[in-house]
Amino acid sequence: MDTLAFDGRMGASGDMILAALLDAGGDPDVLAPVEDALGVEYVVGRTTTGGIDAANVDVRYADNAETQRHEHEHGAEHGHDHHHDHATDEHAAEGHGPTRRYDEVIDVVERMALPDAVEERALAIFERLGNAESAVHGTDLDATHFHEVGADDAIADVVGASLLFADLDPDRIVTTPLSTGDGEVEMAHGTTTVPAPAVVEIAADADYSIQGGPVERELLTPTGAAILAEVADGVETLPTMDVRASGYGAGDHETGDRANALRVLLGETAGDLRRESITVLETNVDDVSPEMLGGLQETLTEAGARDVSILPVTMKKSRPGHLIKVVVKPEDADRVARRLAEETGTLGVREHGAGHRWVAERETRTVDIELDAETYPVDVKVASDREGTWLDASAEYEDALAVARETDRPVREIMARAERALDE
Template sequence: MPDPTTKRRAYIDCFAGASGDMFLGALVDAGVPFETLESELSKLGMSDYTLSHSTTTKHGITATKVDVLAQEGHVHRHLSDIVDILNASSLDQDVKNRALAVFTRLAEAEANVHGTTIEKVHFHEVGAVDAIVDIVGTVIGIKHLGIGHIDCSALSVGTGSTKGAHGAMPIPVPAVVAMCADVPLRRTEIPKELLTPTGAALLTTFADSFGEPTTFTGDTVGYGAGTRDLDEIPNLLRIEIGDDTSLAGTETDEVVVLETNIDDMNPEWFGYVGDRLWEAGAKDVYVAPVQMKKGRPGSLLTVLCDASNTDAIKRILLGETTTLGVRQTTMTRTILPRRHATVSTD
């Protein structure tokens, strides 16, 4: 396998949601040799499945479909069973660790939904051989392609209900909602489960950011096909891969920028308002002089915050200042890593 530290970057476009087999198909389509995937997966020590791949077309787009045909019956596994399978395998330790991170994220979500502990969670569909192969195979594919950073689009989800081990469930299913608590979802009217628990676990474990990538030029594109044929959109997952041209040693994140122009408030009040905004979780607050209508001097009050704090910040701006409205935009920041340390100045 290539050196996992190779600086390659991927952008995953989930316009039709995501599942484990779609992720695996996209990686094969983007250049992971199928023979390499088979060889590495054989190290799992699980022989009760058959792996195959084929070329298919969805809405005129050529894609790769990867299928895992399992011979085992319906098996319920605990997280400890997955740990035993991974530990007993001859997989690279990095692959083991990253695959376990995906299953742990799934277990935490299921435990949250069912009010239990991760040790007591039963993996149903996700504990089956095909899901294990999808997850481990995806980790192998990411490592093989040398992908060190993953950006992801908003995750498309369907509507309606689906049947699972616990009976009828709303779409998206509760475990998916739990894993995507801080992830932008693109809700559609498609009456199908577009985003599966396996797909959500893979993306929320490995994606470094959700939104449009910055300073990125893709030189390779792969399409992974899902099983269903959808009328509304092609049932595909797209991955674009290219060199990481971002600034070395930096990170990117998304912030909400809230702004308002004020020309009829005592400037001394900005100090009080700023304190309230900081207490509400603002990342930055600043005031700049501006010229407003009829040449009147005014102030531009700008606040940077996380999306989760937006409503609280807006309530303060509308309630504690004289403004009648607030502008809102979402921006991507490039930042240096930050840490706290205690130093001696003697």
């Protein structure tokens, strides 16, 4: 599987993502629609940070791009700041373009005539940013003013990254936990602590996790957080992969002997399982009839449960009871917990944040088996990894039971024949 893996231990920003993707082999020519629409140019240079040679990207207005390219390449050698996607209103006034409302940003993107998949991804990223800003400031989404990510350079970051993802076209994108930094940061409306409130809102809906440190700087910006929230699955460590390309995207901060750079690796990984966010609900009961317990599998599954387990336990005063454990998606937890309380009469349901589970891709295939010159269809469930490699095949019991009754044969024989037919 072709995988693009981000190493987020020094955070991420829009320009760092852009630079890393270009450094890993992304074609800069695909950025032309943004340059034409906004009248800007992506100025790509090199710098050294923490002893690492890295790419850096500045978005500049095209009328003086050559002068700015010279300043960018030479200024980077001395650690000059040229681009921040957490710019304040004053920073925007210095040449990074106007700030805009959410609906105005959407209009700018839609007028770029991008490929459908690229436009869809860019708009989804801005929706994450808009929802985060509206939640922080208590405004409606369309009325939300993008003080920090509505400028031309930030639009260029989001759309440019979307174009480069399409150019590199990996099968999967992942990121390790993203470092936010520590300390305080100046925003358009005042000073706040790191991570910025918008970053916290975005991370809450992302698959990746965040961590503080390792320096007192803002390392994870709203734009960087939103881009990776939209495209990347979270992983705890870099996956095992055969690397064919890598890239480093430099940030603007001076971080001593630490490289202020976002690293990205591109290569082949073995087919793995799909990572799915879950939470676990549980309750203890000692006065629920066996009939009610037996029906919980069906009723809780109808309410959204992914898995239901019932275990015998010994409760207070040595009373026999049962522990009911239910695996659910986080967004279904409230509904399933209420159904569990209604069905059992329990006075409390505990929730454990299990985080994730790894699940195989599943599909059902129908096979025909021949018995006594008759043909019988049987459904078989197939489990596979993300590359399509089969992990297991299991005939549906109810189908096999129906055939077994009709042919007066053991259910085990029917299931084995169906599974063998699929394998053949």
